[in-house]
Amino acid sequence: MLKNKLHSSNIMLITLIAVLCNILWGTPFPVLKIIYKDMGIISSNLADNITFISLRFLLAGLLLFIFGLLTGAPLFKIRKSQIRLIVTLGIFNTTLQYFFFNIGVNNTTGIKASILAQISIFFSILLAHFIYQNDKLSLKKVLGLLLGFGGLILVNLDKSSEGLLRFSILGEGFMICSGLVSAFAMLIAKKIGKDLPSLVFTCWQMLVGSILLFLVGLGMGGNPLSLHFTPLSIGLLFYLALVSSVAFYLWYAILQHRKISELAMFKFIIPVTGSVLTGLFIPGETLLPVHFISLLLVSAGIIIVNRK
Known part of the structure; x- marks a missing residue:
């Protein structure tokens, strides 16, 4: 089992896994754009957006559930107190995070969304300061946070509005809300x-969170039967779930x-991956100098926060 191979001194394995996770998280930005265009889902149709994303995480939860059954994971050995935490995690990590994320990513450019999503790094570091005694804020962390926020602000500068910050709810x-709940x-x-093993609580939180998200989509008028799936969209849906x-x-x-502030540094890989892939595969999306500067500022902030 993976849990037996992981320990705090195995820095190389943890580093490789962290890099892999954040590369994978960077790929949905262009993939979602392709799927919505292929299925004819428009950003203003919030109900269909929410319904589709709930199916993605329901499928992801089912994949983990099947994997857990095949590997003999203790999927049903959960205490009542743990059930409450799993449900709470499902609401925050899947229902709320992707309610905000899925709507947000469709109402801004892919490059801006890929960078703004990383505001969760800074929220994580700030929250860790008040919760963990060994993960307090320091001068270098404050400097890193300022650099990172500078990058987030810079990417919102829109020349078409005479340099003013372009911001929509x-x-x-x-x-930003997605980053906070994340x-x-x-x-x-x-x-x-x-x-609990990560496989167990990740599986159940995805199933719980996705079902709640599906109900939200239905309440908004979404209908899964009205979604126009194509072979391309079905294949990409399975990819996103995986x-x-x-x-x-x-x-x-x-x-x-690892400490939260130490592990969070790897998330700078997400906007790099998302920006590059979006610029390469999405028509009308281009990489501009301001985006590179923003990425550098965000990356520098994360590295300074965690540099020993």
Whole structure:
């Protein structure tokens, strides 16, 4: 089992897994754009957006559940107190995070969304300061946070509005909300992981969170039967589900062996991957100098925060 191979001194394995997880998390940005165009889902149709994303995580949860059955994971050995934490994690990590994320990513450019999503790093570091005695803020962390926020602000400068910050609630606002609930989810997962294997609680939180998200979509008027699936969209849906199941399972496994502020530095890989892939595969999306500068600032902030 992966849990037996992981320990705090196995830095190389933890590093490789962290890099892999964040590369995988960077790929959905262009993939979602391709799927929505292929299925004819428009950003203003929030109900269909939410319904589709719930199917993605329901499928991801089912993939983990099947994997757990095949590997003999203790899927049903859960205490009542752990059930409450798993449900809470499902609400934060899947229902709320991807409610905000899925709407936000469709109401801003892929490159801006890929960078704004990483505000969860800074929320995580700030929250860790108040929760963990060995993960306090320091001068270098403050400097890193300022650099990172500078990058997030810079990417919002829109020349078409004469240099003013372009900000919309459904776009940039929802991306920030997604980052905040993601930070809370990371703290909850670290607590649950002390007693449960990551495969077990990742599987159940995805199933619970996706079902709640599906109900939200239905309440907004979504209808899964009205979604126009094509062979391309079905294939990409399975890819997204596989990415989510693998990345979250591995991430929560290594989360138990590193400080939150140390592990969070690897998330700078997400905007790099998302920006490059979006610029390469999405028509109308281009990499501009301001985006490279923003990526450098965000990356520098993360590295300074965690540099020994």
